[in-house]
Amino acid sequence: MNHVGLLYVGAVLLVNGLVLLGRVPARSAAALNLFVGALQCVTLTVLIVQAGGDADAVLAASGLYLFGFTYLYVGVANLAGLEPEGIGWFSLFVAGCAVVYAGISFWRDGDPVFGVIWLAWALLWALFFLVLGLGVRRLTRFTGWTAVLLSQTTCTLPAFLALTGGYRSDPGTALLAAALAVVLVGVAAGLALRSRGAAPSPA
Template sequence: MGAVGLLYVGAVLFLNGLMLLGKVEPRAAGIFNLFVGALQVITPTVLIIANLARPAQILGASGIYLFGFTYLYVGINLLGGFDTTGVGYFSLFVAVAALGYSYANFRILGDPAFGVIWLYWAFLWFLFFLLLGLKREALTGYTGWVTAIQGWVTAAIPAFMILTGLWRNTALLAVILAVLGVVVFAALWPLTHMRPSAPAEPSPGGGEAPLARGREHRHRPRWI
């Protein structure tokens, strides 16, 4: 059941990444965030109730709430047009907690591949903290690409592999994921920061023309 929820986490991360890149309207993305957020709260609740005598299963399910609450929070923010600092600082909490769950997967649950995936999530949610909590808007494009890519690499593809019985040799998968993450996310940084900004159009009275200011506003996600 957890793998089913993980599949749709991949979908919502991909959608949210496209939203940050300006491809999806924020309110439209907000509705799907509510769907996945609700699923990611119901799923761990059912898993915990069904495994009350199995601490390892409860440990694994408990981390799902971090994402369920994130997507519900984001969905409400997008639909209500609220300030993003609450989501941003909650993302900092998730990023720190993800480090703990990474350790648990390496040392307790015996799944090093998901240990690496939790490190991916710690990195992504820290980017959310910088972007939404500290309003570092220069990170919008980079965060959008990282989010969209992680939707596939950390959620949709692993979920499909688990559902089809292909999630094996997790030590090898961990190495592949670690190398892929370092290479791809390091390469993305210069690619998302090399576009020169358009020069401001001077207005007759001096300063930046209203047209230029309006163009900048249109390219900035409205929920940031």
């Protein structure tokens, strides 16, 4: 994944998590979603054009569309006041694709850390599906906290490491990444229980 795009995915995931927690109005978050969604899609198009038919390069770039379309969809829906079910069902598609990309990272690309990251995203988008697509409101705050906590550890941190030449991927680091993801999801669950109350509408 393009590392500059990944950095801004961390920003928009953080803001969208705060929307689910009722800390940021949905319309206020719409502009950032549109900016990041457009950035992702434009970046992907440029990468594919520059790939010159290289199948590996196209595959590496293709995951960007999952995020680009998600954020464009969210931005438009928040501005127009659309019902959230469409975003939720699209999130199910994204979650399924993320599992496939995780397998590619593990067994084809030899990048187990990003395999773990893709699995974390699969979980997060599956939660978006449950909350937005199926209307499981009791998971709203848990999903919001999960988005906030995973936004920085699965997007911002690896983006900065990659941009500065500090990213490395080996089985030991992947195990640490997986353990951190599990801990953060547990923290999100604890925070959601502590702040249980009237959950805001995720739309």
